[in-house]
Amino acid sequence: MTIAIIGGTGFIGSFLAKALLEATDENLLLMDYYINEKRVKSLKGNPRVSIIKSDVSNRAEVFSHVGKAENISTLYHFGSLMPPLTESELTNAFNINIQGTFNILECAREFNISHVIYSSSGAIYGPGVELPVTERSYRDPWTMYGVGKVCSEVLGTFYHRRKGVKFTSIRFPALIGPGRTGKGMTIFANNIIQYPAQGEKAICNVEEDIAVPVIYIKDSTKFLVSLHNHEHIPENTYNIDGVWMKAEELAELVRNEIPDVIIEYDPDPELTFMLRSWSMMKGESDAVFNDLNYSPSFSPEEMVKDFIAEVRANPEYII
């Protein structure tokens, strides 16, 4: 059997690929359009791993590359245009993030892929969401990125109900860990740890008291592995709220590990404004714990310590 990961050389996909290789005896098909060679260096040459360049927005390519691979048990769909590009490149955002999910679901239907697991986000909610936020809260995104997430979830739920494709969407908080790249709204939480771990100064582009919910990449990876072959997943969508951390709280944890670190603040007013409205969106959801046995094992202190140690031990993580 084969496990497919779309966006398989991305931040989440590459961590998951390494974990699945250890946790299962299945082959892996990593499909990506912008293959990140550095992240998958250790997987190259492994006879259980195929890495294929393919565009998720191109139905023919998806059908030929994913459909051609025999016996796909689980397909993780992480292929995405990421913010802020989603907000300026609307056509690309539609083609990759909405048409792309449609292509994946059609391919799953056509080739009997048992389970599609999708990574959604809190961006599906808007500033007016009623608190506390739960799975049942009204989805009212204000960004094209969030629109893509809502459309993908709705499509996936339809394919689950009517077309026999098991679909699970996990709405992740900010994932942080070695080697996350990009310019997304929550990247500050990563950079504040990653740069000092590399021996560099960190410049934080939000105010000190801005908080975001975070989850460590190792905890999310462990959880994603557990979803493969999960016997009974009662719902199509689950929220993970994460641990709410202020920029300065993360900075303090980094200072505990690297006393001479330099962390400066140079806040971007618009980003700070957007994150302030998000900081109201405290979640309340036990479903992911009760239904799916989600159990994060890293405290914030352990996360920062482990993150720094990983960067130092594996320089290939360097952004």
Ligand SMILES: NC(=O)c1ccc[n+]([C@@H]2O[C@H](COP(=O)([O-])OP(=O)(O)OC[C@H]3O[C@@H](n4cnc5c(N)ncnc54)[C@H](O)[C@@H]3O)[C@@H](O)[C@H]2O)c1
């Ligand atoms: N990182 C986070 O904090 C976070 C939080 C919530 C949800 N997510 C979601 O998780 C998924 C993966 O995020 P990530 O952090 O690993 O980001 P990432 O940018 O590292 O990975 C996305 C991958 O998609 C690939 N991709 C882009 N266009 C493609 C195309 N046309 N065809 C095929 N592949 C294409 C990229 O090359 C990249 O490898 C995304 O859907 C993202 O929205 C991420």
